[in-house]
Amino acid sequence: MISIDDVKRRAQRDAKSRGIHLTPDEELLQDLIEGLKTNEERYGYPSCPCRMASGDLETDRDIICPCDYRDPDVAEYGCCYCSLYVDDEIHEGKKEARAIPERRPYDKQMAALGFAEKETEEEATGEMKESSRKLLYCRQCGYVVFRDTPPYVCPICQAKREMFEEIVTLSGHYTRKVG
């Protein structure tokens, strides 16, 4: 069983390691940390306390905290969707956190609510299920991820998602996919 303090410390370490902060609003902070703990106990992973999770990891993957949208939201608005993570200006009280638009794509929101296309029977029973994940790499620093879509920002060198490209194999050799 994970404790409130563990969840909070993990978030603090993560904020520090990214050069950002947790919200200075103590009450909000407590609520969000409790929400994360509840979700982690319910689903096995700390999904975003401000969004509806489905309970299916592949569906919820992008909203597990820190969610896929945190870094671009903090860069653009100074805070994440929940205002759990904030930038220097909001941390120092020079700016206020405000409601920001939901960056999560509409089809993912719908899927979380159960309005997604069902898997075909074949997919559901195949022993080796084909994944839509691909090996992608950042053309700037070479960072490799296995995801369906690139991250918004490269966590290693801060390059934009447009810098990511697929890696494919050609008779055992890796190469980059060209147009």
Added chain:
Amino acid sequence: MISIDDVKRRAQRDAKSRGIHLTPDEELLQDLIEGLKTNEERYGYPSCPCRMASGDLETDRDIICPCDYRDPDVAEYGCCYCSLYVDDEIHEGKKEARAIPERRPYDKQMAALGFAEKETEEEATGEMKESSRKLLYCRQCGYVVFRDTPPYVCPICQAKREMFEEIVTLSGHYTRKVG
């Protein structure tokens, strides 16, 4: 030749980049940094100053500082096995660093002491030695590593090791291994 200052600065940068600290005990710090320097000169890599290294990189890999066990130990106990790395509370003197249990598996400890099973002759002479390393990815953020076992915590998104899964190729396509 690496200098004491270089080793110390590298450890400081690494602590900062993780949101943690070096021990506030100056004397202990000096001893540990000197131990790291000695090991780096002796083995070619800075293995843990508080553990017995074998001199074989594959055997010692998990105890090269920062060791595989640092992040889970700092998360659980507030400090690593050596107390070189500590969390906010210990850094600020609110809590004291104390001896913590050895998280390194027993078979790895024995291997470091030379009590491991020997390689078969075939393995030892094969031109292309099969590695037990696998391509693994974090199901949360997609981070990819080439290791025999997953890291305790994903260095990118802080997910637990249970989130890691193997990537396999299927006629040139990457897929995830299912059940």
Added chain:
Amino acid sequence: MISIDDVKRRAQRDAKSRGIHLTPDEELLQDLIEGLKTNEERYGYPSCPCRMASGDLETDRDIICPCDYRDPDVAEYGCCYCSLYVDDEIHEGKKEARAIPERRPYDKQMAALGFAEKETEEEATGEMKESSRKLLYCRQCGYVVFRDTPPYVCPICQAKREMFEEIVTLSGHYTRKVG
């Protein structure tokens, strides 16, 4: 269109996340940030404001800021080639930033100036262009990158570039390349 403030904040977050700083010289800082913005608008990526870019991403990849040489230069000299990024000592005024040698290999500098060997016609027309990028991994922590040469320092565990080795596939299994 990216703003000056966005470029500056991105650099600040990146410095913090690495345990280093931006130059304390405000005038120099402003010049460098403006240079990065200009390059990002011109080339589509923020190449180093102190070096000649070619406009071809593969050629310029190593000098996109933060460049490949920043981390080893900050470790060895306390600042990067531009003095945009500095260490604690320079940040606190205990030491001054000074001109440092260019670590970028001579052939890359020449290529940026247009003195590189041309691609053969075959390479230029092949639908699937063979890349010189390889899957490489850090033997210490398992970090995987897709690059032609290893990074100077592993961004995850700070291991030296000599720790990187190629991953090859052998009938669908990944293995390490041995001698």
